Amino acid sequence: MIAAGLAQRGEIIGTGGKPAIALRFDHHLDDFRVKVLPILEKYRLPWGQMINSGHLIESEATSFHELARMTHDYGGEVWNHGWSHTSVYSAEEADREITQGLVDLRAGLPSLWVDGWAQPGQSDYMGLDRTPFAPEHYYETYPGRLVLSQHAFVRGYYPGVFHELKGQNLIGQAHVTIDKQVDGRINSYVRRAVSDGTGVTLMLHPNYLDLPGYLTTEELDKSLGYIASLRDQDQLEVLSNTGILMAEDDLPEDYGDLLTDASGGELRGEWESEVSRALNHLGVPHEAEVWVSGTGTAILTVEVESGSYPVVRTHSVELKDEPQRMSVVLTAPLDTTSVTVRLTGNGLHDGISYQPL
Incomplete structure (x- = not known):
């Protein structure tokens, strides 16, 4: 699975020695479509959506077809985030959340390559639930083994949100939650990545935008504009959620270019x-x-x-x-x-x- 996932994306993604940022958005597709997607489109930024397929089937106003259309038009990718984002207390519930979540995503989104798992932040996942995680949480728990048996790339809660860009972060890499990173604090994470030459993934729950004490749409626009400006000054790369895991900074940024006469x-x-x-x-x-x-x-x-x-x-x-x-x-x-x-x-x-x- 890992070999197929890497091959689908060109094996390795080079950054030319530059740091990298990835943008992750967890479900709440209606707010994402209305508030976030126009900003991503404006700055031409790739993005990832972590989707609960059961919610998309039963409650989200956005359909699989609309999600696919957004993803194809604006450079997105979709990861399995569990069927319903609920806690898991039995093998049967783990099967539903992990396996059925992936089956339904692939059935609803046949035009996309879906091979990533994003661990829900739940209080109980049969041992796959402690922060910080260690590799043993995946190897020694039933949900962890179920995840690894069906997904090439895995997002979790291993210690440290900044990571080296050496193509060795395919399982368990964490993220920075930016829901309450107001007053320009998002930019501090970006500057840290730039100064250290590392990678970092920024995650937002779109439904919290503009609520009291949370990030505003205007602040998100400014922060994503800042990231885009650094990209356009050739100071960093903006990659997909998968791409940043397989990126190597010692390879040129056009490594794997698919054009041969340009x-x-x-x-x-x-x-x-x-x-x-x-x-x-x-x-x-x-x-x-x-x-x-x-x-x-x-x-x-x-x-x-x-x-x-x-x-x-x-x-x-x-x-x-x-x-x-x-x-x-x-x-x-x-x-x-x-x-x-x-x-x-x-x-x-x-x-x-x-x-x-």
């Missing part, structure tokens, strides 16, 4: 290429990236042909003398038949890349 040079009018190698890495977040300079307007476009969820995403900028970063994030469906990258404008570019996140 080296830097002069751009006059339009450049276009089909990314045939992308068809080996579907159902997971992708990013097209290029640095451009010149005059007039430049437009970066990624077009995905699919029977289920065709996608067309663009990013345009007014060119300047100094290079600017352009990017498009999306998640190509598993039934994708072609992926095309297009860059239009007049000026110079440093080479276009297209690769899994």
Whole structure:
């Protein structure tokens, strides 16, 4: 499973020596869609949703189809978070939460590659519930063994939220909960990651946004804008929740680039290429990236042909003398038949890349 999960995402994700940030959002899809997704779209940031499939079936106003549409259009991924986010007191309940949760997610989201488990923060999970976790919590408990037998990537509560980017964090990595990180405190975690050259995942429950004592939508916008600005200054990478676990900072950031004919040079009018190698890495977040300079307007476009969820995403900028970063994030469906990258404008570019996140 791990080998298949890594292969689906290009085996290794390089950061070019830079730190990395991942953004995680735990369920509450209605608030996520209304308050959070527009911000992620504005800054072109990849994201992950930790989903309780039972809630999606029984209570969430957002449907599987709508979740898939959001995920494909805006560069998301979905992880199993338990069928109902309730405590587990028996093997039967563990089977329902872990196994049935995954079965229902894959059935409801057949266009996505789903192979991640995010441990619910419950008071009782038959031994898989202490903070901080140790590896033995997975190896020596029934729920832990059930998780490892069905998921390639596992989010838990191992000690330490900052971690080295050496591709060795596939099981148990923790996160920073930012629900109450008001007054710019989110940025302090980002600065710590930048200064230490590490990775960190920021997690938000969207339903708490704008409640008294909690983060506001405006504050979230400012913090995500700060992260995007550092990315666009080439100071950090923003990866998917899976990508940050398998990232290696001693490899160049374009390691695994799926384009073979997009080296830097002069751009006059339009450049276009089909990314045939992308068809080996579907159902997971992708990013097209290029640095451009010149005059007039430049437009970066990624077009995905699919029977289920065709996608067309663009990013345009007014060119300047100094290079600017352009990017498009999306998640190509598993039934994708072609992926095309297009860059239009007049000026110079440093080479276009297209690769899994």
